[in-house]
Amino acid sequence: MTKRASTLADVARRAGTSTAVVSYVMNNGPRPVAAATRERVLAAAAELGYRPNRIARALRSRTTGVVGLVLADASNPYFGALARFVEQALEWRERLTLVGNAGFSAERQRHLVERFLAAQVDGLVIVSPDTAGDAAAPAEAAGVPAVYVHNGPAGGRAPVVAADNEGAVRAAVAHLREHGHRSIAFLAGPHDDGPVGVRREAWDAAVAGDPAPVLLRCSYSRAAADALTRRLVSEGAMPRALIAATDEQAIGVLSGAWACGLPVPDRLALISLDGTPESAYTAPALTVTEQPLLAMAERAVDLLLSPGTPAEPPARVEAGVAALVPRRSCGCGG
Amino acid sequence: MTKRASTLADVARRAGTSTAVVSYVMNNGPRPVAAATRERVLAAAAELGYRPNRIARALRSRTTGVVGLVLADASNPYFGALARFVEQALEWRERLTLVGNAGFSAERQRHLVERFLAAQVDGLVIVSPDTAGDAAAPAEAAGVPAVYVHNGPAGGRAPVVAADNEGAVRAAVAHLREHGHRSIAFLAGPHDDGPVGVRREAWDAAVAGDPAPVLLRCSYSRAAADALTRRLVSEGAMPRALIAATDEQAIGVLSGAWACGLPVPDRLALISLDGTPESAYTAPALTVTEQPLLAMAERAVDLLLSPGTPAEPPARVEAGVAALVPRRSCGCGG
DNA sequence: GAGCGCTATCTAATCGATTAGATGCGAGAA
DNA sequence: TTCTCGCATCTAATCGATTAGATAGCGCTC
Numbered sequence: 001m002t003k004r005a006s007t008l009a010d011v012a013r014r015a016g017t018s019t020a021v022v023s024y025v026m027n028n029g030p031r032p033v034a035a036a037t038r039e040r041v042l043a044a045a046a047e048l049g050y051r052p053n054r055i056a057r058a059l060r061s062r063t064t065g066v067v068g069l070v071l072a073d074a075s076n077p078y079f080g081a082l083a084r085f086v087e088q089a090l091e092w093r094e095r096l097t098l099v100g101n102a103g104f105s106a107e108r109q110r111h112l113v114e115r116f117l118a119a120q121v122d123g124l125v126i127v128s129p130d131t132a133g134d135a136a137a138p139a140e141a142a143g144v145p146a147v148y149v150h151n152g153p154a155g156g157r158a159p160v161v162a163a164d165n166e167g168a169v170r171a172a173v174a175h176l177r178e179h180g181h182r183s184i185a186f187l188a189g190p191h192d193d194g195p196v197g198v199r200r201e202a203w204d205a206a207v208a209g210d211p212a213p214v215l216l217r218c219s220y221s222r223a224a225a226d227a228l229t230r231r232l233v234s235e236g237a238m239p240r241a242l243i244a245a246t247d248e249q250a251i252g253v254l255s256g257a258w259a260c261g262l263p264v265p266d267r268l269a270l271i272s273l274d275g276t277p278e279s280a281y282t283a284p285a286l287t288v289t290e291q292p293l294l295a296m297a298e299r300a301v302d303l304l305l306s307p308g309t310p311a312e313p314p315a316r317v318e319a320g321v322a323a324l325v326p327r328r329s330c331g332c333g334g
Numbered sequence: 335m336t337k338r339a340s341t342l343a344d345v346a347r348r349a350g351t352s353t354a355v356v357s358y359v360m361n362n363g364p365r366p367v368a369a370a371t372r373e374r375v376l377a378a379a380a381e382l383g384y385r386p387n388r389i390a391r392a393l394r395s396r397t398t399g400v401v402g403l404v405l406a407d408a409s410n411p412y413f414g415a416l417a418r419f420v421e422q423a424l425e426w427r428e429r430l431t432l433v434g435n436a437g438f439s440a441e442r443q444r445h446l447v448e449r450f451l452a453a454q455v456d457g458l459v460i461v462s463p464d465t466a467g468d469a470a471a472p473a474e475a476a477g478v479p480a481v482y483v484h485n486g487p488a489g490g491r492a493p494v495v496a497a498d499n500e501g502a503v504r505a506a507v508a509h510l511r512e513h514g515h516r517s518i519a520f521l522a523g524p525h526d527d528g529p530v531g532v533r534r535e536a537w538d539a540a541v542a543g544d545p546a547p548v549l550l551r552c553s554y555s556r557a558a559a560d561a562l563t564r565r566l567v568s569e570g571a572m573p574r575a576l577i578a579a580t581d582e583q584a585i586g587v588l589s590g591a592w593a594c595g596l597p598v599p600d601r602l603a604l605i606s607l608d609g610t611p612e613s614a615y616t617a618p619a620l621t622v623t624e625q626p627l628l629a630m631a632e633r634a635v636d637l638l639l640s641p642g643t644p645a646e647p648p649a650r651v652e653a654g655v656a657a658l659v660p661r662r663s664c665g666c667g668g
Numbered sequence: 669g670a671g672c673g674c675t676a677t678c679t680a681a682t683c684g685a686t687t688a689g690a691t692g693c694g695a696g697a698a
Numbered sequence: 699t700t701c702t703c704g705c706a707t708c709t710a711a712t713c714g715a716t717t718a719g720a721t722a723g724c725g726c727t728c
Contacts (some may be wrong), residue, residue, distance in 0.1 A: 005476060007684055018708050023686060030687065034706060051476070055398065055454045056684035058389045059713050066432070066453070073418060075611060080414035084407060084435055091434065096453060098400070099433050100425065101418055119400070119430060120389045142339060142385070222615035251615055258617030259662075277409060281556035281585055283592030283617045328593075341714055352678050357716060364717065368676060390714035393683050 006048040015044035026052060058120065066096045067304065068116030070109055072129040073101050077276045078247060079127060082150065085297035086125055093305060095122070106133045117142055123304040125149060126158075129220075131193040134158075147300045151194040152316075160316045161300040165195050165273075168289035168322035169202035169243070172271045175287070175324055176241045179269055179331045185214035185239035187225065187249050196220075196245045199273055203243065214239050218249065225252025226259070233260040240268060247274040247288065254282055254329070265331040275325060284328035292320035340382040349378035360386060392454065401638065402432045402450030404443055406463040411610045412581060413461060416484065419631035420459055427639060429456070440467045451476055457638040459483060460492075463554075465527040468492075481634045485528040486650075494650045495634040499529050499607075502623035502656035503536035503577070506605045509621070509658055510575045513603055513665045519548035519573035521559065521583050530554075530579045533607055537577060548573050552583065559586025560593070567594040574602060581608040581622065588616055588663070599665040609659060618662035626654035 008026075012019045017037060024033050025041040033041070044050075058064040067090050074080050087097045098121060100112035109128065113135055116124060124139045124146040136146035136158040145158075152160030176184050186203040189196045200215070207213040216232075216239075218224040225244070229252065232238040238257075244250035250272035257264050264270055264284055272279060275290030299319040326332040342360075346353045351371060358367045359375040367375070378384075392398040401424050408414050421431045432455060434446035443462065447469055450458060458473045458480040470480035470492040479492075486494030510518050520537040523530045534549070541547045550566075550573075552558040559578070563586065566572040572591075578584035584606035591598050598604055598618055606613060609624030633653040660666040 008686095009684075019685075020687070020709080021707060024707095027686085032706080037706080049475075051448075051452050053393075053454060053684055054452045055389055055392045056713090057686075059387075059393050059684080059715095060686045062713075064389065074408060074421070075411070075415040075418040077409070077411055077414070077612075080411070080417075081409040083414075083433075084409040087408070087433060087435055096449060097433055099417075099421060099431055101421055114385075115430060118385050118388045120387060141383075226615055254617050255615040255619065259619075278411075278612070281560055281589040283588050285589065285593075342716095343714075353715075354679080354717070355677065358677095361716085366676080371676080387714055390683090391716075393685095393714080394716050396683075 005053070006050050007053070008050075010048055011041065011044045011050050014048060015040045017041065063122055064120050065094065066098055066119065066121050067123045067125060067301075068098045068100070068112070068119070068121040070112050070116070070124065070126045070128070070135065071099060071101050072127060073103060074099070076248070077278045078274050081276050082127055082293050082297065085294045086127075086149070086301065088294075089297045089301040093301060095301075095305070104129050106135070109133070109135045110138070113138055117144060123147070125300055125304065126152075128152065129194070130191075145304050147304045149296055149300045159303050161296050161303065161319050162195055162198075162316065163291040163296060164318050164321045165198040166202040168273050168291075168324075169199050170206055171322070171324040172243050172273065172289055173203065173206040175326070175330060176243070176269055176271060179241075181241035181269060183210055183213070183239065183241065185216060185242045187216045187218065187228075187242060187244045187253070189245060190217055190219050199245050216242075218252075220246055220248055222248050222252035222255060225249040226256040227252075229253045229256025229262075230260055233257070233262050238262065238268060242268060242270050244270065244272045247272050247276045247279050247286070250286055250288075250329075251278065251282055254284075254286070258283070265329050265334075269331050270329040271324075272329075273322070275322065280327070282329075287325065287327045287330035287332060289322040289324050291322050295320040339387070340384050341387070342384075344382055345375065345378045345384050348382060349374045351375065397456055398454050399428065400430045400432055400453065400455050401457045401459060401635075402434070402446070402453070402455040404446050404450070404458065404460045404462070404469065405433060405435050406461060407435050407437060408433070410582070411612045412608050415610055416461055416627050416631065419628045420461075420483070420635065422628075423631045423635040427635060429635075429639070438463050440469070443467070443469045444472070447472055451478060457481070459634055459638065460486075462486065463528070464525075479638050481638045483630055483634045493637050495630050495637065495653050496529055496532075496650065497625040497630060498652050498655045499532040500536040502607050502625075502658075503533050504540055505623055505656070505658040506577050506607065507537065507540040509660070509664060510577070510603055510605060513575075515575035515603060517544055517547070517573065517575065519550060519576045521550045521552065521562075521576060521578045521587070523579060524551055524553050533579050550576075552586075554580055554582055556582050556586035556589060559583040560590040561586075563587045563590025563596075564594055567591070567596050572596065572602060576602060576604050578604065578606045581606050581610045581613050581620070584620055584622075584663075585612065585616055588618075588620070592617070599663050603665050604663040605658075606663075607656070609656065614661070616663075621659065621661045621664035621666060623656040623658050625656050629654040 008019045012022045090097050102109040126148050131153050134153045134156045139146040148160040188200045218228045272286050272288045275288035279286035279288045296319040342353045346356045424431050436443040460482050465487050468487045468490045473480040482494040522534045552562045606622045609622035613620035613622045630653040
């Protein structure tokens with residue numbers, strides 16, 4: 001069994017025509033085909049269960065219909081959701097998605113880009129956790145378009161699609177002020193690069209007039225934020241109002257606060273800046289500024305597949321605002 | 335710019351040899367090459383920045399090194415983690431991963447399988463949310479191997495890699511009994527198919543002697559479990575000890591319980607059966623039986639890529655046990 | 669010194685779809 | 699009747715890597 005899949009030539013033979021005509025029928029080809037012939041071809045194709053070989057087509061037409069997605073880690077809810085939307089946006093445009101998880105290693109990122117280029121992808125979507133290194137450079141050298149989503153290197157040629165981080169932070173600060181908070185702390189990442197750096201600067205600006213703003217730092221994991229929270233509570237140094245740069249960190253803060261018996265939102269008002277689906281069903285539910293992940297994914301894919309690359313591509317593209325979703329953790333809805 | 339990528343022929347010309355020799359060098363080919371010639375070829379390849387065209391290779395050698403992964407939804411943490419591990423297992427074996435999210439639609443699942451087959455994938459990993467329809471059937475008809483992970487149809491020919499669901503449930507029940515609970519409820523999905531059906535049956539067996547076991551049902555979402563919990567609490571019908579079939583549901587229960595002021599674990603002891611990374615930092619942290627997702631992914635990939643398909647493939651393969659991880663939600667660690 | 673064996677290399681067919689150029693055929697014009 | 703135009707179709711080159719078969723060159727042996 002496992003008989004050889006049927007080819008264009010098989011269909012042509014069965015329909016009593018040439019491969020050219022079959023091809024014209026399959027693609028509504030560059031040339032017309034008589035109605036009667038078209039019928040015969042379609043019938044033959046159906047009977048043989050013909051499935052066009054995209055590899056052969058790709059070799060000839062120099063376009064595969066496949067886009068590579070370089071991800072940090074699909075098991076992180078934020079990146080997972082982004083990946084899902086990118087795949088969806090590509091599917092809507094009849095493209096297939098090759099994925100790879102680079103973790104947080106620039107080396108593995110390079111390696112993936114290399115493998116995707118060898119696979120002749122039509123384009124590359126790069127979701128990089130940090131701004132170190134221009135992973136898109138080899139792609140551009142090979143004439144393959146690339147787009148960064150969420151984050152990108154400073155000097156790169158590839159466009160970067162990001163959310164409106166400044167607006168999100170301003171909205172979060174304003175909302176906590178409405179709840180009466182005078183002093184609003186910020187939980188940033190270990191370094192000020194990428195979107196979180198932007199968020200931190202926006203926070204700096206927004207709380208410029210406040211007395212002694214508190215800046216906290218920990219790595220982007222639940223575990224780290226949990227540990228930090230426990231320590232601060234035990235030292236009596238926990239702020240009363242906090243903006244967490246990422247959902248992961250906010251969830252860790254919630255976990256640590258629960259473990260210490262620190263009530264949220266009564267003793268800690270918390271807002272997070274990602275707004276992944278995770279945030280809606282924490283205990284208590286997180287107030288977030290919701291990044292328009294689907295809009296970002298669509299914008300990125302459009303940029304990638306739009307035929308004419310502008311001479312001077314916009315280095316940074318913002319895709320929609322990050323709307324504030326009030327839930328329980330800030331003090332709303334009590 | 336965007337000059338044509340260099341080919342085998344370019345390298346051969348530059349090295350003053352034939353394409354055959356270059357190919358032999360690149361693959362440590364089926365024939366040996368003199369050391370001096372090999373040097374010249376490697377130098378030429380490096381100077382030209384030669385990158386082998388995997389599409390051309392695939393056409394000739396009838397194997398692409400690409401595996402298709404049909405997923406329900408990468409933004410669900412359980413499926414996201416599974417996807418990440420499958421990709422990792424494939425990467426370790428030098429394969430690339432094509433992904434597609436089928437949502438919960440059998441129609442879209444079929445569509446994806448069709449597209450992956452057209453792309454000439456070497457195999458298919460299917461992570462299906464339910465047991466409706468044998469998505470692997472068209473692949474088998476085309477001679478492409480397929481494996482189900484997490485779940486699979488009853489009568490299919492493709493192997494199904496799943497966790498030890500019965501053992502997990504027995505462990506969870508036993509653990510709650512150790513905490514002194516006499517009556518242990520179970521939160522299942524809307525229907526008794528797939529792994530959750532197996533879990534429900536195992537629960538049935540484990541609580542067979544108990545007085546009036548309580549079986550709850552809701553769909554596999556945080557929202558549904560949250561709503562169900564609020565209703566039960568308001569009706570005074572909430573059980574004191576509960577096993578949730580999935581992490582998503584357990585997190586929804588936690589969220590609903592928090593909103594109603596029902597303390598966990600004091601008034602509700604809760605254990606969940608997935609054990610995704612999510613479960614470690616909820617408030618309170620969830621006690622879970624942890625499915626060996628990486629082991630499952632590796633087993634599936636091995637099954638897929640192992641050369642000889644056994645005449646009668648084992649219909650169901652279990653990959654490791656699901657160990658109980660005691661945390662706070664069951665009453666441990668107070 | 670003719671013949672043999674061995675290695676290193678070259679030539680060319682092949683995978684399956686695409687498509688430019690060549691061909692065949694019939695209708696209408698002159 | 700013959701010539702021309704246009705449509706429908708066929709022929710064959712092409713994409714780039716792989717690899718079986720052919721060949722060239724060298725060292726040995728008898």
